[in-house]
Amino acid sequence: MRNAMSQSLATPIPVTLLTGFLGAGKTTLLNHLLATAGERIVVIENEFGPVNIDSDLLIRETAELVEMTNGCLCCTIRGDLSRHLHALHERKRSGELAFERVVIETTGLADPTPIAQTFFGDPKLADAYALDAVITMVDALHGAKQLDEQAVAGKQVGFADRLLISKADLADAEALDALAERLASINSEAAQYRLEHGKIGCELLFGVRGFHLDEDILRRGAAGPLNFRPAGTRSFGDDIAALHLHHDGPLDLGRISDFMRQLVESHGDALLRYKGVLAVAEEARRLVFQGVHRINGFDYGREWGQGEAPASDIVLIGHRLPQEEIRAGFAACVAG
DSSP, rough: OHHHHHHHHSSSEEEEEEETTTTHHHOOOOHHHHHHSOSOOOEEEEEEOOOOOOOOGGGGOOEEEEEEETSSEEEEOSSHHHHHHHHHHHHHTSSSSSOSSSEEOTTEEEEEEEEEEEEOOOOHHHHEEEEEEEEEEEEETTHHHHHHHHHHHHHHHHTTTEEEEEEEGOOHHHHHHHHHHHHHHOOSSSEEEETTTTTTOOOGGOOOOOOSSSSSSSSBOOTSSSSOOOSSSOOOOEEEEEEEEESSSBBBBBHHHHHHHHHHHHTTTEEEEEEEEEEBBBSSEEEEEEEEEEEEEEEEEEETTOOOOOOOEEEEESSSSOOOHHHHHTTTTBBO
């Protein structure tokens, strides 16, 4: 029993960040997940979009835990998210609380970026928790208009690992297809699901490992090649868009290192998320990386398999990125 408990405490607690514009159906989805997940979850309702706010600016702070009928816990946080997450972990370590997962529900006007960065800027927090995925809900009826008028709606889509189109049963097929194409142009990496009554299998939203450095950092089909949703041929005029860079064959390690460094230095504030799997000259292993703005990580993954042609893929999701300039810089990284 003691060994099992020690092992449980040593394993980072998975965190799911649930976002989406006002009225997208986050609460409906959350109720469905709590009823079907089969595990104890702490739900954090984050009342402020930004986190780590200067304490002098706060009117009050509360973190009242309410136990639900299914054994899960809910709390509303007004204040520093990081500090409250530390407190929850300590109460779990002491045996006062028992839970297996945390779901953070943001307000509809919240930019998910600073909340996600919380888990990378604090080493102790990074040991205690593992950000599993950002789930973004988009209203099938009003999503296109919100993308037109609200910049934060585009950020929520661009930052997502999963895109859930809610109220799909209330929209016509043509409008749904147009919205799906637009979402893919913003974020070609995120899998899309169309929801009716906020219902979806928990296995599609939990255990995503969207922020893990491994060989599956980019979605792949059963046969192995990258399985991107096509970004479409139409331009929707969105400020945020996905850029996919690909090369069949090895890259020069020094050149690609300089390219990535310069990319982050020049455009780090505009980059929402970026990730890649690289084939490096004279290296049998894949080089995998991902980042959020200026915070990133690189590591070597598994070796390229026999009969598997080494290739490099990078996905950049950002705000008004100079695409031709970036493509030219990437092309210059090809090994001689």
